[in-house]
Amino acid sequence: MKLFSSPTSPFVRKVRVVIREKGAADLVTEEVVVARQDPPALHAANPLGKIPALVLDDGLTLFDSPLICEYLDTTLPGPVLLPAAGPERWRVLRLQAAADGIADAAVAIAYEMLRPENERSPSWIERWRNAVIRSLDFLEGEAGTSINSLDLGHIAIGAALGYLDLRFGELSWRNGRPNLEAVFDALSTRPSFKDTAT
Numbered sequence: 214m215k216l217f218s219s220p221t222s223p224f225v226r227k228v229r230v231v232i233r234e235k236g237a238a239d240l241v242t243e244e245v246v247v248a249r250q251d252p253p254a255l256h257a258a259n260p261l262g263k264i265p266a267l268v269l270d271d272g273l274t275l276f277d278s279p280l281i282c283e284y285l286d287t288t289l290p291g292p293v294l295l296p297a298a299g300p301e302r303w304r305v306l307r308l309q310a311a312a313d314g315i316a317d318a319a320v321a322i323a324y325e326m327l328r329p330e331n332e333r334s335p336s337w338i339e340r341w342r343n344a345v346i347r348s349l350d351f352l353e354g355e356a357g358t359s360i361n362s363l364d365l366g367h368i369a370i371g372a373a374l375g376y377l378d379l380r381f382g383e384l385s386w387r388n389g390r391p392n393l394e395a396v397f398d399a400l401s402t403r404p405s406f407k408d409t410a411t
């Protein structure tokens with residue numbers, strides 16, 4: 214399999230952590246691309262032009278990180294990261310959706326900041342920032358305080374918080390969120406997270 218990748222994308226990191234937690238690093242080669250430069254090979258794999266995109270050995274391409282993570286979790290041996298059915302499945306997917314939403318809003322702000330200052334929208338930046346803060350508070354109440362059994366929700370949370378550390382240190386997401394900090398600290402000790410840190 215080939216993964217279109219980037220060392221800083223939170224969505225790619227989620228996939229790279231899943232690959233490592235499944236013990237499958239040897240099965241996946243990575244091609245680092247800059248999605249905003251529109252490489253044709255990425256467009257062939259994902260018409261949306263976004264990373265991550267996964268090319269399977271039979272040529273089928275998968276994109277959008279939740280789909281890629283579910284494919285890897287379902288088809289690879291190793292610990293189950295997304296329960297197949299029942300309330301636990303919806304709990305994990307809900308946490309992943311909130312964490313991915315934080316990453317989406319943070320990436321949108323980062324892209325906006327790349328534009329010339331007179332083209333930026335302060336009101337959109339403020340709206341995305343508020344979404345990040347509300348969702349951090351939501352996760353503080355929902356994500357628990359420790360990791361008994363690692364799941365895709367934890368992995369998505371770790372990837373989103375790691376991205377905030379990388380790009381938005383001034384947001385100080387740890388302030389007033391001891392539960393999230395404890396979960397993040399526990400994740401950060403895992404080889405899968407250490408190996409994919411930037």
Ligand SMILES: N[C@@H](CCC(=O)N[C@@H](CS)C(=O)NCC(=O)O)C(=O)O
Pocket residue numbers: 221222223224248249261262263264265276277278279313320
């Ligand atoms: N919903 C997508 C989001 C992926 C995404 O936004 N990736 C960014 C990099 S962090 C990207 O490739 N952006 C390029 C673009 O928007 O043109 C997923 O979960 O995979």
